Amino acid sequence: MFEFEPDRPRWQQVADVIRERIQSGTYPPKHLVSELSLVQEFGIARDTARKAVRALREEGLLYTVPHMGSFVSPPSEAQPAAE
Amino acid sequence: MFEFEPDRPRWQQVADVIRERIQSGTYPPKHLVSELSLVQEFGIARDTARKAVRALREEGLLYTVPHMGSFVSPPSEAQPAAE
DNA sequence: CTTTATTTGTCCGTATGTATG
DNA sequence: ACATACATACGGACAAATAAA
Numbered sequence: 640m641f642e643f644e645p646d647r648p649r650w651q652q653v654a655d656v657i658r659e660r661i662q663s664g665t666y667p668p669k670h671l672v673s674e675l676s677l678v679q680e681f682g683i684a685r686d687t688a689r690k691a692v693r694a695l696r697e698e699g700l701l702y703t704v705p706h707m708g709s710f711v712s713p714p715s716e717a718q719p720a721a722e
Numbered sequence: 723m724f725e726f727e728p729d730r731p732r733w734q735q736v737a738d739v740i741r742e743r744i745q746s747g748t749y750p751p752k753h754l755v756s757e758l759s760l761v762q763e764f765g766i767a768r769d770t771a772r773k774a775v776r777a778l779r780e781e782g783l784l785y786t787v788p789h790m791g792s793f794v795s796p797p798s799e800a801q802p803a804a805e
Numbered sequence: 806c807t808t809t810a811t812t813t814g815t816c817c818g819t820a821t822g823t824a825t826g
Numbered sequence: 827a828c829a830t831a832c833a834t835a836c837g838g839a840c841a842a843a844t845a846a847a
Binding site: 671673674675689703704705706707708709 | 819820821822
């Protein structure tokens, strides 16, 4: 089971973990990150899972298709110079 | 493809379209309105199509014959006085 | 009679949206 | 943060009835 630190919102800590998995490629583009999967893995309420997903969506790391799921966004064209 | 508005159930919007076709005579009495036809035309799930049909049936605009289909109801005897 | 196609009936599962306590 | 409930929506599968070939 995941160990939460006190004094920091759980949804932030969950978002941190997922963010890392996205940025490291553990979760490739289009990978489904459902609320239920977060509920089960982290032992949290769906309410909390939704907050984590919302945060990542607002960061652009996830996009949500209503009634279908939330998925890892395609890589953004960052760093223009590097060729 | 049909354009759905957000903030309103799809099954309601589909029902609206069919209702208009019935009331305008585009779909005459006994015209078949099958779930599959709605699925294909509107690009929705059958689940959603069934909800639209159910709504129109409850309004009396359609009647369903099990395993045969849902058909446009005969015109209702409105306006009593007119003879 | 058999086969094929069509259509509704029913059930399961997954997932988000929304609201309440 | 949690728990619960319901609505909305999609996908798939199978059964049963009907009609037509």
